Amino acid sequence: MYSPPSILWLPGNTGYSFASYLLGTPSSGNLQSPAHVFQQKYYQGYYVTDAYRVTNKLTVNIGLRLDVDGSFSERYNRIVVWQPNASDPLSSQVGLNLKGQLAFVDTPAYPSRHMLGDAKVLPAPRIGIAWTPMNNTVVRLGYGLTWVSPEQINYSLPPFQSAVNLNTTTMVSTLNGGLTPFNTLSNPFPNGLLLPLNNNPPLLTKFEGQSFNAPIPGQPFTNVQQWNVQIQRQFGQDLSIDAGYVGSKATHLSFSVLPINELPDQYLSLGQALLTPVANPFYNVLPASAGTLAQPTVTAEQLLRPYPQYLNLGDSAPQRGDSTYHGLQLLVRKRLGAGGTIQGAYTWSKLLSDTDTLTSWLEAGHSVGGVQDANNLRLEKSLASFDAANRLVISYVVDMPFGKGQHFLGSLHGVADKALSGWGLAGITTFQSGLPLAFTTQSNLTNSLGGGSRPNVISPNVAISGSAQSRLNEWFNINAFAQPPAFTFGSEPRTDPVLRAAGIANYDLTIVKKTPITERFNLDFRTEFFNLFNRVQFADPGTIFGNPQFGIVTGTQNLPRLVQFGLRLNF
Structure with missing residues (x-):
């Protein structure tokens, strides 16, 4: 059925868009004017390494690398940085002691051309020791330090994209709510196009009253220390065992964007x-484009912000995270008498951090919903979202002992030998603990102007026993969580120390048949099974408190059994 609109609603609910197009009177439009950015970075690396044989049983490898690492610059200095302690000229107009100001590089406000500081010389030592205390036994120790540049910056956000290197001209299509057109397609921008600001310091005042992200100069470089101890033992000709400990500590890791206002x-x-309206000192000082800060009143909490002349600010290159990793590793290899090998690798580990990967779309792990309280990053320390406490991988390649010259049916000839010989198996079996769950709340009542919200934990009994299938409608005890009161942060850590998603139990198998045709030609036929037993790995349960699906598993995250065949002629 169709109900025609009433003529009383003519301006908003009637009209024919194609007719407007033919008349040259569009409803809206804009044109972006980008600048071609020419970025460059200065880097040099020098290293020296030497291996010294102390005795017949002891060898030492020592190395030193010097990284001369600079920061990005741009050929025409079209880069903006945030100076948190600079005085804002707006102070004299509003009678407040305002701090914080944007600055272009290579200007009196920020003389350097590099947005994160000038080049630094970074020493990176490393050492490795191999000791053979007895026959068939080797002990290995190692330590190394690596540096990483603090260049994880989101260039798609203002002030990089907006205005500085990309400006947008918006068409004014009407001045009276659509009753009559103003500008038309024949001349949509009669006042010309807004070009990128480039390096024009006075124009940075247009950002006052706005939200944006910018890097703060002087960020430290990330460094990662890694060390390991390993004992390798050979038992006879067919069995070897490697046992070891691996550790690492990363300092000054990157956050994605860290709120600073x-x-x-x-x-x-x-x-x-905090929510009480008060007189706005920026009224009639900031332009109408400032939006909230151009109104006669603002909430009291806005004026209590570190930089009240702005809205939401973010440090786009924060280097304030840390992580520690400790893992015990065991590797067992066994050669099979009939041909083939089997090995098992087990890792028991723990990874703690207060930040997470910046490339989550490439890696395993869960979204942690951002920082809850940027004023207290110490409370962000928890299990990393991709911490896998236990992982066991068993792999094997087995030649079946059937057919001519083999242990079984070795006297076969002709067609029978062609049919029964040349078979082999290969496979990988993987078991892994589930990854930690990360909780948020559907309603953010913190009123913190930038912080996140996690639930309160009101009971220590957060886990529920039973199989995965029995917990699909309540993966964990949903009654152990509660909405935090307004103006408070929740007690739930960044990731939960107890609750995890479903783990991995996967079997992949390949069956191979090799058939010799002549001395030069042979034929390989393969049947490959992925997820051999068609096991399901359930997706994460709902982790947003207040959402109807909180605690409920609604999907899977692995593929069903996949079988593929392959045929190859070798010559």
């Missing part, structure tokens, strides 16, 4: 008073 924690105790 969040309300200081001490003001949250003011409660509802």
Whole structure:
């Protein structure tokens, strides 16, 4: 059925878009004017390494690398940095002591051409020791330090993309709510196009009253220390065992974007008073484009922010994260008498961090919902979202002992030998613990102006026993969580120390048949089974408190059994 609109609603609900197009009167339009950015980075690396044989049983490898690592620059200095302690000229107009200001590189406000500081010389030592205390036994130790540049910056966000290197001109199509057209397709931008600001310091004032992300200069370089101890033992000709410990510590890891204009924690105790409208000192000072800060009143909490002349600010290159990893590893290899090998590798480990991968679309792990309280990053330390406490991988390649010259049916000839000989198996079996769950709340009542929200944990009994199938409708005890009161942060860690998603139990198998045709030609036929037993790995349960699907598993995250065949002629 179709109900024609009433003529009383003519401006908004009637009209024919194609007719408007033919008349040259579009409803809206814009044109982006980008600048071609020419980025460059200075880097040099020098290294020296030497191996010294102390005795017949002891060898030492020592190395030193010097990284001369600079920061990105741009040929025409079209880069903006955030100076948190600089005085804002707006202070004299509003009677407040305002801090924080954007600055172009290579200007009096920020003389360097490099957005994160000038080049640094970074020493990276490393050492390895191999000791043979007895026959068939080797002990290995190693340590190394690596540096990583702090260049994880989101260039798709202002002030990199907006205005500085990309500006947008918006068409004014009407001045009276669509009753009559104003600008038309024949001349949509009569006042010309807004070009990128490039390096024009006075124009940076247009960002006051806005939200944006920018890097803070002087960020430290990430360094990663790694060490290991390994004992290798050979038992006879067919069996070897490797046991070892591996550790690492990363310092000054990157966050994606870290809020820097969040309300200081001490003001949250003011409660509802934070939401009280008060006189806006920026009224009639900032342009109408400032939106919220161009109104006669603002909420009291806005004026308590570190930089009240702005809205949401983010450090786009924060190097304030840390991580530690400890793992015990065991590897057993066995050669089979009939031909083939089998090996098992087991890892028991723990990875703690207060930040996570910046390339989550490439890696395993769960979204942790961002930082809850940027004023207290110490509380972000928890299991990493991709921490796998236990992992066992068994792999094997087995030649079946049937047919001519083999242990069984070795006297076969002709067609029988062609049919029964040349068979082999290969496979990989993987078992792994599930990854930690990360919880958030559907409603953010913190009023922290930038912080996240996680639930409160009100009971230590968060886990529920039983098989995965029995817990699909309640993967964990949903009654162990509660919405935090307004103006407070939840007690749930960044990732839960107990609750995990479903683990991995996967079997892949390949059956191979090799058939010799002549001395020069042979034929390989393969049948490959992925997820041989068609086992299901359930997807994560709902982890947003307040959502109807909280605690419920609604899908799977692995593929069903896949069988593929292959035929290859070798010559």
